[in-house]
Amino acid sequence: DAMVIQNPRYQVTQFGKPVTLSCSQTLNHNVMYWYQQKSSQAPKLLFHYYDKDFNNEADTPDNFQSRRPNTSFCFLDIRSPGLGDAAMYLCATSMPSGPSTDTQYFGPGTRLTVL
Amino acid sequence: AQSVTQLGSHVSVSEGALVLLRCNYSSSVPPYLFWYVQYPNQGLQLLLKYTTGATLVKGINGFEAEFKKSETSFHLTKPSAHMSDAAEYFCAVSEKGGSYIPTFGRGTSLIVHP
Numbered sequence: 001d002a003m004v005i006q007n008p009r010y011q012v013t014q015f016g017k018p019v020t021l022s023c024s025q026t027l028n029h030n031v032m033y034w035y036q037q038k039s040s041q042a043p044k045l046l047f048h049y050y051d052k053d054f055n056n057e058a059d060t061p062d063n064f065q066s067r068r069p070n071t072s073f074c075f076l077d078i079r080s081p082g083l084g085d086a087a088m089y090l091c092a093t094s095m096p097s098g099p100s101t102d103t104q105y106f107g108p109g110t111r112l113t114v115l
Numbered sequence: 116a117q118s119v120t121q122l123g124s125h126v127s128v129s130e131g132a133l134v135l136l137r138c139n140y141s142s143s144v145p146p147y148l149f150w151y152v153q154y155p156n157q158g159l160q161l162l163l164k165y166t167t168g169a170t171l172v173k174g175i176n177g178f179e180a181e182f183k184k185s186e187t188s189f190h191l192t193k194p195s196a197h198m199s200d201a202a203e204y205f206c207a208v209s210e211k212g213g214s215y216i217p218t219f220g221r222g223t224s225l226i227v228h229p
Contacts, residue, residue, distance in 0.1 A: 004158075006158075031215065033216075040124075040203075040222070040224070041221070041222070042205060042219040042220065042221050042222050043159070043205075043219060045216065048216070088156075090158050090159070092158075092159075094215065096215035101147055101164075101166055101209075102147050102149075102209040102215045102216075102217055103149065103161055103164060104151075104159070104161075104217060105161075106151075106158035106159040106160070107158050108156075108157055108158045109156070109157065109158045111156065
């Protein structure tokens with residue numbers, strides 16, 4: 001089935017040690033998003049790509065970077081994780097110009113633990 | 116600008132009882148409205164959405180929602196709760212012809228008692 005895949009599902013890193021989370025999609029959607037979600041909170045948008053155009057939210061820390069080498073893949077890099085970065089990271093896709101309009105399709109998430 | 120208010124961070128019901136989760140929105144243009152469900156340690160899954168046409172929208176797992184423009188509401192209901200419905204529910208809004216990025220509410224945790 002077409003879907004949004006995130007790897008790994010669980011990631012443990014050490015304070016200050018760079019970490020990369022990956023997302024891939026088989027939906028051929030042109031928009032890909034990264035969200036951070038902390039316990040009992042709504043997802044918080046970090047940034048998104050519309051095709052190759054990168055759009056950063058104003059309050060996203062510089063510690064967070066992203067890459068989208070092609071339509072199918074998108075990566076979230078955390079350069080120096082702090083304890084406050086421990087969270088669930090959600091990847092999502094959408095096709096605003098398509099029949100599904102603004103519907104977002106989410107991956108299962110990667111839960112990041114920072115020791 | 117768009118915004119969403121979900122009344123009640125927690126809703127508790129007995130198994131078999133009616134489920135009602137409230138969502139009010141603000142939008143300067145006709146909205147697209149969504150309900151997503153999130154089970155523990157999972158991503159968000161679309162339950163249902165309103166884009167245009169019929170204001171009563173049916174979704175998966177027996178849920179439905181009604182778009183009421185005059186009340187700027189999009190409340191989610193289910194006639195009879197199951198234990199498996201226990202999850203976090205998020206209402207979201209985006210704007211037709213506007214930003215394609217939905218704004219999410221803070222979420223409502225549904226607790227189902229046996």
